[in-house]
Structures are given as C-alpha cells and as structure tokens.
Amino acid sequence: MSNAMMTRVRDQLPAAGTRAALSIDLRPLMGGWVNYNENSTGINRVYIDDWEGTPTLRVFGASRPAPIDWGEVAGAAFADGVGGREAVGFTATYDLDFAQVLLAGYLNKRLLVLDAYSMFTDGSGRANYFQRDHFYLP
Amino acid sequence: MKTLEYVRVEDQLPDQVAAPGGILDSANIVGMWFATDKQATGVVRLELRQHEDVLKVRALGAGTVEPYDWGEITATAYGSGVTAVDTMAFSAVYDFGFLVTILAAYAKQGILVLDTFNTFTDSSGRSNYFSREFFHR
Numbered sequence: 316m317s318n319a320m321m322t323r324v325r326d327q328l329p330a331a332g333t334r335a336a337l338s339i340d341l342r343p344l345m346g347g348w349v350n351y352n353e354n355s356t357g358i359n360r361v362y363i364d365d366w367e368g369t370p371t372l373r374v375f376g377a378s379r380p381a382p383i384d385w386g387e388v389a390g391a392a393f394a395d396g397v398g399g400r401e402a403v404g405f406t407a408t409y410d411l412d413f414a415q416v417l418l419a420g421y422l423n424k425r426l427l428v429l430d431a432y433s434m435f436t437d438g439s440g441r442a443n444y445f446q447r448d449h450f451y452l453p
Numbered sequence: 454m455k456t457l458e459y460v461r462v463e464d465q466l467p468d469q470v471a472a473p474g475g476i477l478d479s480a481n482i483v484g485m486w487f488a489t490d491k492q493a494t495g496v497v498r499l500e501l502r503q504h505e506d507v508l509k510v511r512a513l514g515a516g517t518v519e520p521y522d523w524g525e526i527t528a529t530a531y532g533s534g535v536t537a538v539d540t541m542a543f544s545a546v547y548d549f550g551f552l553v554t555i556l557a558a559y560a561k562q563g564i565l566v567l568d569t570f571n572t573f574t575d576s577s578g579r580s581n582y583f584s585r586e587f588f589h590r
Contacts, residue, residue, distance in 0.1 A: 319577040320551045322521050323514025324494040326571075328579060339580060356462035376461030383460050393570050393583035404583030406555060406570045413458040417544055419557040419568055421583055430557060430568070432531055432544045433464070439457050440472030441535040445542035445559055446463055 328397050338368045339392045340401045345370075348427050348450035350377075357446045358429060361420075363390075363405070372407045372418065385409055390418070413437035426451060463534065470536055476506040477530045479540040483508075486565045486588035495584045496567060499558075501528075501543075510545050510556065523547055528556070551575040564589060 321327055341363075348361045359382040362373040370390045375382035390407030394400060404421035417432040427450040434443045459465050466472055479501070486499040497520050500511040510528040513520035528545035532538065542559035555570040565588040572581045 319579065320549070320575065321514075322523060322547075322549055322552060322554070323496065324517065325515070325582075325584065326552070326579070328577075337578075337580075358461065376459075376464075378459075378462055385460055391570070391572060391581065393572075394580040396582050397573075397579040399580045399582060404568075404570060409460075411458075411460060414460075414464070416460075417555075417557065419544075419555070419570065421568065421585065430559070432529070432542065432557060434529055434531075435535075437458065440474035441457070441464070441466065442473050442477060442532040442537040443530065444463070444534050444537060445531040446534075447559075 326397060337400060339394050339399070341365045341368070341370050341392055342401075343422060344392065344402045344405060344427075346452045348429075349453050351449045351451055355448055357431060357448045361427075361429060361450060370402070370405050370407075372405075374409070374418070385411070413439070466535055473536055473538050475538075477532050477540045478538055479503045479508045479530055479543075482530075482540050482543070482560050482565075484590055486590060489564075489587045489589055493586065495586050496569065499565065499567065499588055500525075508540065508543055510543065512547070512556065523549075531559075551577075 344363045359377045360375040364371045370392045373387045374385040390405045392402040393404040395403045407418045409416040415434045420429040431446045435441045483501045488497045497515045498513040508528045508530045511525040512523040528543040530540040531542040533541050545556045547554040553572045558567040567586045569584045573579045
C-alpha cells in the first residue's frame with residue numbers, strides 16, 4: 316500500500332509504491348486549434364506547442380478587422396489520472412495589463428474545450444466573466 | 454469616453470451600457486453541492502457561501518472511511534459576461550503542500566460542473582491529472 320499523501324481516493328496510484336516521474340506526452344494537445352464558431356466573440360484560435368516538455372500557448376482573441384494576438388505563455392499539462400501518460404487537459408494564465416485570464420482546457424475526443432475565466436484588474440467596473448469555446452484541428 | 458482595454462470582442466461593453474461595478478451576487482450558486490456519481494473517487498461535496506462579498510468554497514474529497522475535508526478557501530466569482538451581476542462560475546486554488554489543485558467550475562441548468570487540475574509537488578511519481586465532475590444540490 317502506498318503511503319503517498321492524498322486528498323481523495325483518486326490521488327492514489329493503482330499499483331503500490333512510488334515510481335519515477337515521467338513527463339506527460341503533449342502530442343494530443345499540440346497544433347493550431349480553430350474555433351468551431353467563426354462568429355465567436357471569445358477566443359478565435361489557440362496554438363499549442365511543446366517547449367522541452369512544457370506546453371506553450373499562443374491565443375488569438377476575436378476582433379475586427381483582425382484577431383488580437385495575446386502572445387505566448389507557458390502552461391501546464393494534465394493526464395486523465397495519476398497513472399496517465401497522455402495529456403488530456405491544460406491550464407495557462409495570461410497576466411494582461413488590465414485583466415488576468417485563467418485558461419482551463421481539456422480534450423473531448425477530437426474536440427478541444429477551452430474555458431476562459433477572466434478577472435478585470437483595471438477598475439473599469441466590468442464584471443469578471445466565464446466564457447467557453449470549442450475548437451477543432453483543421 | 455475612455456476606451457477600455459480588451460483582447461477579444463467579449464471584453465467590451467455594449468454601446469451605451471455602463472459597467473455594472475460592484476460585486477457579483479452569488480446567491481444562485483451558494484449552498485451544498487453533491488457529486489452526482491455516488492461512487493465518485495474525486496470530489497464528493499462542495500460547500501459554497503458568500504461571506505462579506507467574498508465567495509468561499511469548501512471541498513470534500515472521497516475517502517475510504519470518510520471524506521477528506523479540504524478546508525475553506527476564497528474563490529473568485531465570474532458572471533456570464535462583462536455586464537453580468539450574478540455569479541455563474543468560480544475558480545479557486547488549494548495548496549496542500551504535496552499537491553496544488555485548481556478548481557474551475559460553472560453552473561448550468563441546476564448542475565455544477567467542476568474541473569480540477571492537479572499538480573503534484575512531491576516525489577511520488579504521480580502524474581499531474583485532470584478531472585471533470587458533476588454536482589447537484
């Protein structure tokens with residue numbers, strides 16, 4: 316029986332004992348993801364790459380006449396369990412001049428679901444808001 | 454009128470609409486939420502309350518004998534858009550010392566959907582993992 320610390324049953328490895336940590340395979344996440352809804356007012360595209368085992372994200376927000384490039388940030392990848400080896404989810408945070416945006420994404424079959432939790436820091440009075448977008452790999 | 458900064462259309466206020474200001478009202482999300490899966494191995498219960506304009510969350514994880522009480526922490530509340538006045542989502546971060554868990558959740562049609570993003574900081578070799586769980590009142 317492993318005596319590793321836990322906060323829920325799911326934290327426990329199926330087999331006893333500890334093991335060497337291996338990096339999570341980022342390939343399922345990688346690519347240039349396009350919003351299914353071309354009229355979305357949220358995120359237009361997201362590019363996910365692998366920088367020495369760390370996922371990097373580059374997001375483009377919906378805007379006219381051209382999408383707005385948010386720049387690139389490092390994220391974190393997650394498997395589907397403590398014994399998992401393939402990435403099924405990720406997080407990343409954009410610290411913008413006027414807002415902080417937590418991106419929380421996961422794969423659902425061949426679909427990428429991306430939730431953006433936006434918190435305004437500029438005193439504009441805008442409400443913090445949640446927005447969900449769905450993406451595919453063309 | 455000052456142009457507000459934005460990185461997508463959704464960040465902008467509609468024409469002639471003022472920013473709501475103030476704190477989002479979490480009355481519609483506070484309360485006790487139970488995992489819809491009675492055999493859940495993840496989070497089994499969430500307790501949400503608003504205390505002095507701050508949203509608080511307490512999570513309980515599935516245990517073999519009794520649930521693990523994660524304690525109460527402050528959450529960040531989110532509405533459905535920049536003019537929202539009611540909370541429909543929240544995020545929060547638990548730091549357990551050996552594990553950091555991000556909670557990212559939203560309510561929809563009477564169901565609370567919780568995503569957790571779990572990063573181990575010990576040397577147990579466990580993979581960082583994602584979970585998605587559903588709750589009802």
